[in-house]
Amino acid sequence: MKKTTVFDCNIVHFPRLQNRAGNITAVQNGIELPFDLKRVYYLYDIPGGEDRGAHAHLRLEQMIIAASGSFDVTIDDGRNKKTVQLNRPFFGLHVLPGMWRDISNFSSGAICLVLASELYDTTDYIRTYEEYLNYVK
Numbered sequence: 001m002k003k004t005t006v007f008d009c010n011i012v013h014f015p016r017l018q019n020r021a022g023n024i025t026a027v028q029n030g031i032e033l034p035f036d037l038k039r040v041y042y043l044y045d046i047p048g049g050e051d052r053g054a055h056a057h058l059r060l061e062q063m064i065i066a067a068s069g070s071f072d073v074t075i076d077d078g079r080n081k082k083t084v085q086l087n088r089p090f091f092g093l094h095v096l097p098g099m100w101r102d103i104s105n106f107s108s109g110a111i112c113l114v115l116a117s118e119l120y121d122t123t124d125y126i127r128t129y130e131e132y133l134n135y136v137k
């Protein structure tokens with residue numbers, strides 16, 4: 001079977017309905033979202049200079065969205081790395097299972113919205129980069 005790489009993790013452009021009173025973006029299961037949604041979580045009040053992530057997931061698939069502000073997501077498949085700046089609420093980065101990820105350079109007031117394919121599960125995490133490299137080898 002072909003291994004998933006960072007090049008399979010794409011930016012998705014969600015529809016944006018523009019109105020003089022502001023914009024709206026809707027993300028629907030099975031339509032804009034390429035997996036079944038089981039969990040939503042968001043990171044906020046992130047102190048300047050802090051990084052998040054630094055782990056991989058075995059089964060979890062995610063759509064990462066900058067609901068407000070901006071940040072950089074670096075994904076790594078053990079061979080290739082790709083850094084994407086998310087800075088608009090109508091873009092999502094689709095992160096497939098098995099990617100090491102780091103989220104950094106949060107702007108002040110940034111909100112990192114994550115749509116996730118599984119419930120929270122501590123056994124789904126690879127927590128060290130060394131363990132990750134053994135896993136992808």
Ligand code: TYD
Nearest residue numbers: 039040041043051052053054055119120121
């Ligand atoms: P963690 O996944 O390590 O956060 P990050 O990768 O953003 O640095 O989670 C941080 C804490 O939050 C940890 O104690 C577990 C808890 N948590 C939940 O309880 N439910 C969730 O859905 C998530 C993502 C985290």
